[in-house]
Amino acid sequence: MSEIFYCGRGPGPDSPFVAPFNGEATWRDEPDGTRTCSYCGSLHPDDFLDIMQHYAAGEEGYRFSTTSKGYKAYGNRPGVRNAGDGGIKFYTAHLPDDRTEFDVAWKAAVNRLVDQMGLA
Numbered sequence: 837m838s839e840i841f842y843c844g845r846g847p848g849p850d851s852p853f854v855a856p857f858n859g860e861a862t863w864r865d866e867p868d869g870t871r872t873c874s875y876c877g878s879l880h881p882d883d884f885l886d887i888m889q890h891y892a893a894g895e896e897g898y899r900f901s902t903t904s905k906g907y908k909a910y911g912n913r914p915g916v917r918n919a920g921d922g923g924i925k926f927y928t929a930h931l932p933d934d935r936t937e938f939d940v941a942w943k944a945a946v947n948r949l950v951d952q953m954g955l956a
Contacts, residue, residue, distance in 0.1 A: 838862035843875035844929025868913050868922025873930065879911065879923035881932045885941050887911035892944035900945045911945075 839862065846859015861875035870887075871880035879887070888911060891898040897914025907928045916922040932938055 838864075843873050843878075845873075845876040845878070845927055866922040867920075868916050870913065870923035872923045873927075876927055876929070877919065877923075878925060878927040878930045881926075881930050881938065883923060884909075884911055884926040885938055887913060888941040888945040892941060892948050894948065900949060902946065902949070 840860055841862070843859045843861040846861070859875055861873050863871040863880055864874050866872055870883040872878060873880075887898055888900055890913075891900040891911065898911070900909070900911045902909050909926050910924055911926060912924045913922060916924060918924065
C-alpha cells in the first residue's frame, strides 16, 4: 500500500472532515504505469517530469500542454486517450521541494510546444 500523504489541493490534516475529504491521499497505479493522487487525480511529479522530458526530446506519442490556469498542466504517454487510460493532468500542489530538474524539463517542454505551435 502507498504511503499516505495530504494532497495540497485538499483542506489538510487539521480538517474536521473524515478522509478522503480532508485531503488524505495515496498514489494510485494507473493502467499506463503512471501514478495519480487518489484525492485530486494529479500525476505524481516524477511521472510528469518523465512525460515532459520525453515530450521535449520529441519522442512520438508524448503530449504536453499548458492551460490558462497557473496551477494545472496536461501531459500524457503514448496510448493514453483520457484519464481512464492513465494520468493526464498535473497540479502544482504536487511540485517537488527541489524543483531544479522539474524547472529545466518544464522550460524545454514549453519551448517545444511553442515551436510546434509556430509561435517561436
